[in-house]
Amino acid sequence: MTELLWGKEPARTRGPKPAITLAEIAAAGIAIADAEGLDAVSMQRVADDLPVTKMALYRHVPGKTELVAVMSDQAMSSPPERPGGPWREALQTWALDLYDGFTRHPWLLQSTIGRRPLGPNELAWMERGLAGLAGAGLTGGEQLDSILVITSHVRNIAQQSTTFPGRSTGLTEEDLQRSLSEILSTEAARFPRLVAAMSTSAGSENQGLEFGLQRILDGLELLISGRTGSTSGH
Incomplete structure (x- = not known):
């Protein structure tokens, strides 16, 4: 796994040049994870989205664990350049x-x-x-x-x-705040400190x-x- 993270893919055996790269595979996995969550990522799903055969992925990465590791580092990308300061x-x-x-x-x-x-x-x-x-x-x-x-x-x-x-959950931040406010408006005696804190938290x-x-x-x-x-x- 360490070799993959640092850009050292397995040595390629004889045959035609691969149609995809590890970076492209990781990018496809990132797109799936961004849209549907990490659980939606699988070798088959990534292969379908590229599209290539599942076996083509295994020429670059052994399995999902290694793929997620490469995806994670690629998604983090390099930190932005910032000017020095205190x-x-x-x-x-x-x-x-x-x-x-x-x-x-x-x-x-x-x-x-x-x-x-x-x-x-x-x-x-x-x-x-x-x-x-x-x-x-x-x-x-x-x-x-x-x-x-x-x-x-x-x-x-x-x-x-x-x-x-x-x-x-289908709830927005506004929905959650509204729901909590409604509950506390009828349960003020039970949660007096919470009601008091929220009343001054605007x-x-x-x-x-x-x-x-x-x-x-x-x-x-x-x-x-x-x-x-x-x-x-x-």
Whole structure:
């Protein structure tokens, strides 16, 4: 799998030149996953959509597990180029870019978990995040943990705010808010704190990403300033 992620396809035996490439196979899988969810991806379905024979796919990739790994790295693509700046600003921009990627391809939240080989694009995202912390005075372990905590927050909010293809409830965000308001209007005595909080939350809907991110960065700033004697994020 590692070889495939890094562009090293199996050696081709004698015969005609393949009609498709691994990148084209992955792109077809991405299109299916974007439209219908990761469960809809299969070797047969990808073959049908290209269209080629299923056996033609196996000349490039051993099976679905390896295909999804290649799809994931290709869908993540390289992180956007951003101008340099203070560490706090750099990490905030990095986190928002990462969130955009997850919401653009929601199935990545399923395919990029657990212990698995990492491809060049996923490592490039880590590299850019770590570059934002360069010179902040943190140890290597602290830098990696900082990236892990921010990534976990981004993933969690994306998970909560995303409707996964093929698993839609048919409800919009407005529908959910209206339903909750109707329930609380008749159950105010049972949930008084929730009613009170929601009554003063106008304008803060879907702000969990930014709120949580700023609190994480606040904590990092305390750590960094305590060590360097300055607020280096500004």
